[in-house]
Amino acid sequence: MANSPQAKKRARQNEARFQVNKARRSRIRTFLRKVEEAITSGDKDVASAALRDAQPELMRGVTKGVFHKNTVARKMSRLSARVKAIG
Structure with missing residues (x-):
């Protein structure tokens, strides 16, 4: 557990950032x-x-740093190819 004031603050910031990123990831997955x-x-x-x-x-x-740009590029490429292939 965090003991110093700085470590306690970092723990709070990490938790807040985790919640924001979790919501962002969920929205993108939707x-x-x-x-x-x-x-x-x-x-x-x-x-x-x-x-x-x-x-x-x-x-x-x-x-926003939730996904790596190559990951997103790969997903977009594969999805657009699949959409294009719909007859």
């Missing part, structure tokens, strides 16, 4: 789930709209 559901439904218009909505959320996750 957007990704919507894209996945649209892809499985087979509706290309809905899927591409969901992908357009998800992209800024993913990029915001990169700038």
